[in-house]
Amino acid sequence: MAGMPSNDIYLELINTLSVQIPASRLISDDAKLMAYGTDASFYRMIPKLIVQANSLEEMVFIIQSCSHKNIPFTFRAAGTSLSGQAVSDSVLITLTDNWRDHEIISDGLKIRLQPGVIGADANKYLSPYQRKIGPDPASINSCKIGGIAANNASGMCCGTAQNTYKTVDAMTLVLHDGTILNTAEPESVAQFRVSHDSLLAGIFQLCSEVKNDAVLFERIQHKYRLKNTTGYALNALIDFDDPIDVLTHLMVGSEGTLGFIAEITYNTVIEHPNKSSALLVFSDIESASNAVSILANTPVSAVEMMDGRALRSVAEKAGMPEFMPTLTLEHCALLVESRAASEDELYHQCRTIMASISAFDIPHQVMFTSDPSTVNTLWSIRKGMFPAVGAVREAGTTVIIEDVAFPVDRLAAGVRELQALFDEFAYHEAIIFGHALEGNLHFVFTQGFDSQIEVKRYGAFMDAVAHLVAVKYQGSLKAEHGTGRNMAPYVELEWGSDAYRLMRQIKTLFDPNGLLNPGVIINDDPDAHITDLKPMPKADDIIDRCIECGFCEAVCPSRTLSLSPRQRIVLYREMQRLKHNNESDKYAELEKTFNYLGVDTCAATGLCADRCPVGINTGDLIKQVRTEKYKRFTPIATWSANHFGATTALTRLGLKTNAAMQKTLGEKALSKTVNGLRNLSKGKTPEWHPDFPQANKHVPKTGENRKPKRVVYYPSCASRNMGNEVNSEDTKTLTEVTMSLLERAGYQVIIPKKLEEQCCGMPYDSKGMKKLSKEKSYRLEATLWQASELGKLPVLMDTSPCVKISKEQFTFPLGIYEPSEFVIKYLWNDLDIQQVDETVMLHITCSTRRMGLADSLLNLTKACAKRVVVPEHIDCCGFAGDKGFFTPELNAAATAPLKQQIPQDCTRGFSNSRTCEIGLTHHSGIPYRSILYLLDEVSMAKPSKATPNARDTNKEVVS
Numbered sequence: 029m030a031g032m033p034s035n036d037i038y039l040e041l042i043n044t045l046s047v048q049i050p051a052s053r054l055i056s057d058d059a060k061l062m063a064y065g066t067d068a069s070f071y072r073m074i075p076k077l078i079v080q081a082n083s084l085e086e087m088v089f090i091i092q093s094c095s096h097k098n099i100p101f102t103f104r105a106a107g108t109s110l111s112g113q114a115v116s117d118s119v120l121i122t123l124t125d126n127w128r129d130h131e132i133i134s135d136g137l138k139i140r141l142q143p144g145v146i147g148a149d150a151n152k153y154l155s156p157y158q159r160k161i162g163p164d165p166a167s168i169n170s171c172k173i174g175g176i177a178a179n180n181a182s183g184m185c186c187g188t189a190q191n192t193y194k195t196v197d198a199m200t201l202v203l204h205d206g207t208i209l210n211t212a213e214p215e216s217v218a219q220f221r222v223s224h225d226s227l228l229a230g231i232f233q234l235c236s237e238v239k240n241d242a243v244l245f246e247r248i249q250h251k252y253r254l255k256n257t258t259g260y261a262l263n264a265l266i267d268f269d270d271p272i273d274v275l276t277h278l279m280v281g282s283e284g285t286l287g288f289i290a291e292i293t294y295n296t297v298i299e300h301p302n303k304s305s306a307l308l309v310f311s312d313i314e315s316a317s318n319a320v321s322i323l324a325n326t327p328v329s330a331v332e333m334m335d336g337r338a339l340r341s342v343a344e345k346a347g348m349p350e351f352m353p354t355l356t357l358e359h360c361a362l363l364v365e366s367r368a369a370s371e372d373e374l375y376h377q378c379r380t381i382m383a384s385i386s387a388f389d390i391p392h393q394v395m396f397t398s399d400p401s402t403v404n405t406l407w408s409i410r411k412g413m414f415p416a417v418g419a420v421r422e423a424g425t426t427v428i429i430e431d432v433a434f435p436v437d438r439l440a441a442g443v444r445e446l447q448a449l450f451d452e453f454a455y456h457e458a459i460i461f462g463h464a465l466e467g468n469l470h471f472v473f474t475q476g477f478d479s480q481i482e483v484k485r486y487g488a489f490m491d492a493v494a495h496l497v498a499v500k501y502q503g504s505l506k507a508e509h510g511t512g513r514n515m516a517p518y519v520e521l522e523w524g525s526d527a528y529r530l531m532r533q534i535k536t537l538f539d540p541n542g543l544l545n546p547g548v549i550i551n552d553d554p555d556a557h558i559t560d561l562k563p564m565p566k567a568d569d570i571i572d573r574c575i576e577c578g579f580c581e582a583v584c585p586s587r588t589l590s591l592s593p594r595q596r597i598v599l600y601r602e603m604q605r606l607k608h609n610n611e612s613d614k615y616a617e618l619e620k621t622f623n624y625l626g627v628d629t630c631a632a633t634g635l636c637a638d639r640c641p642v643g644i645n646t647g648d649l650i651k652q653v654r655t656e657k658y659k660r661f662t663p664i665a666t667w668s669a670n671h672f673g674a675t676t677a678l679t680r681l682g683l684k685t686n687a688a689m690q691k692t693l694g695e696k697a698l699s700k701t702v703n704g705l706r707n708l709s710k711g712k713t714p715e716w717h718p719d720f721p722q723a724n725k726h727v728p729k730t731g732e733n734r735k736p737k738r739v740v741y742y743p744s745c746a747s748r749n750m751g752n753e754v755n756s757e758d759t760k761t762l763t764e765v766t767m768s769l770l771e772r773a774g775y776q777v778i779i780p781k782k783l784e785e786q787c788c789g790m791p792y793d794s795k796g797m798k799k800l801s802k803e804k805s806y807r808l809e810a811t812l813w814q815a816s817e818l819g820k821l822p823v824l825m826d827t828s829p830c831v832k833i834s835k836e837q838f839t840f841p842l843g844i845y846e847p848s849e850f851v852i853k854y855l856w857n858d859l860d861i862q863q864v865d866e867t868v869m870l871h872i873t874c875s876t877r878r879m880g881l882a883d884s885l886l887n888l889t890k891a892c893a894k895r896v897v898v899p900e901h902i903d904c905c906g907f908a909g910d911k912g913f914f915t916p917e918l919n920a921a922a923t924a925p926l927k928q929q930i931p932q933d934c935t936r937g938f939s940n941s942r943t944c945e946i947g948l949t950h951h952s953g954i955p956y957r958s959i960l961y962l963l964d965e966v967s968m969a970k971p972s973k974a975t976p977n978a979r980d981t982n983k984e985v986v987s
Contacts, residue, residue: 070562111512436464436467
């Protein structure tokens, strides 16, 4: 292992790298190093430098530059790994979003993927072909292909037959010297055989050595009958003869210690369209384990085991089967899934499965079902166990999840002895669950590292686990999470000295200077697993449950600009630690950095909460911080809230002035003037661009003639004030379009009284001014309650964020709807739709996603236009209220992937939030409008039907 270079050497490296890599992607700021350097493991190593690689050419340059200066380096994809294999105290190399290319090959039989592709996205690309990649880790919605391959990750249905090792077809990799090998290209392979003949000869020699050693050969065969990711993939030495094939498969599961996987081609597997699940509860672990042995010979796709403690951890959650609270710690459950090509085949498979275990006493069960709601509930039991432990742990502790594999025929005994170890070491909250077909069990427990006594307890516990699993039962210490730093001290214990010697030789062949991810897999320090432990100081009740897993990052609009939710929490925790230790100077310095990175650039959408295993909304924390930060502006905000009509009138005046100046001065002169003022004010005035809206001159009024169907229409303050951009060809404003559409459908439109004074409270809520927000919300609620005749009439709000906050804060039983939900429920039978033969873009706002209405908006758009494109990787546009005006870089970063995804034949886009549409228009190059514009364009009134009121109309759903 290489020694740590001096600071001067790192400065030299930065100078060298800066020749080809922009300074913005060479991270050496202390705060960012801490934030960006954190991963999901319980280890903390702060890099000296983080380099964000944008291309294969840059990656080669970075590797060669580090190698020439003898500086260690580590690769990271998503940072969701759990065992410490993606942290570094030297150079950490991460990937920009430019590593997301994919190619479908042979009608989905294969797929070529770059390492930055998220696992779930790969399956989305394959979905039309009814195929998927083999690996299915629990983190598939967040982890990336680079990490999946480098860790040989598997999952609930993957087993040992469909992991990356078994399904890899080809690979492009970069070795320690910067050499690129593409195993799919004969020319690249031929050149490599010449240039790296000594490496290939060394690999061939290792293969020969193993194949001539019957004892070692048999041990390797035995180890890979189980799930096993401990150490290097020694099975490659006996499975293949060509050193190129051996090399390719050694890279799988090598955790970045042998080279960089720049591209991988998978042989895909069938994704059966028909699935059915059952929950079977047995009286004890022995019965359940015996059932597993029988089920292994039936057409099951997955069998998940959950011990009594695991079941108890989720028993009281909403929606659980009614028998769950009655189960004891002795009970053990199996969650079984079967998949088939047809419903008839699935039916017969389920009968076969249940017949095979008919002799067992099953005191409680949920029979096989394909009902989506029930299936989701059953799998939520399994998926909810890890967060259930995390949610109840003490502040200052972390959640540790380990995964081991026992021989299936000794599974029950292994579980019993693990449970005994939990009792012996006082891990009374520990639970066990896992992939029973492979004997692969996860155990979850909480651990503090704030005292040496606790560290010693953990170390002694892991020693005991290692001897139990690896020695007594000849199992695997790491079945699917990767060796990392956590199991590196135990690799030799599990494999034996002769096999470990082979691993050392492999490391030396590929990495002669020991620079690639040192300390991972091969580590001479017996205490490596209890060194560099991550502190988890108590910081705030909102975030104390965070385990820094990183599941939140994929949906965060600011993740490429400043910080992700995980990174915000990392820095906030450090600030609280500094405050607690009275390190005021360091605290003040970090707070100054955090004000922009953490607070100003957070959209506070709450999307992170939907991805978080324990439901943490980091936006709530940031709003809390903003409460203090914006306290001095409270008098101004209070005046605006109490004089909202005047505030909105001033807004319209400003928009009118802008439009007049744009027409008279021209865009170039106006931009220079307004944005020059913004520079002088240090960002306190809004940024101007040509897609600024003009004022809305239309004033919606209550319909004069009473009709059988009535609706309350509440135009948001954004749509009341803002029309379309000055140069728009659309002359109608959103309020005009909405009124036209409702009247066409035969509705009398009721506009709430004192409309100009009304606001949902969102502008104040986003700045942490909760009192003002609730005051505005309660006033609006009272107004709408009266306008809707005490909740009898539905209320249409034309902007989705207003609907979301109103649903959250209102207490009266009001029926509040955003546009697509209202149209589907109330207008659909009153309109004839003539679908346009056109390709349109659709932006599904974060508020729509959080309300669970994404499908409603998508289905409505598909009913109106033949081709609908929902761009990838834009879960939130980052306009975030007024941040699109005052922090425009957030909007730009969040929508960066948009323009390149717009088809050439597409000339417009749609959404359901007026402010979002401003930013989308600006960054896409095509106009974005409310979905109501499209519906207004393609719809005609049907012959009227006599209905007493809106609630009596047919509620047919768009399909």
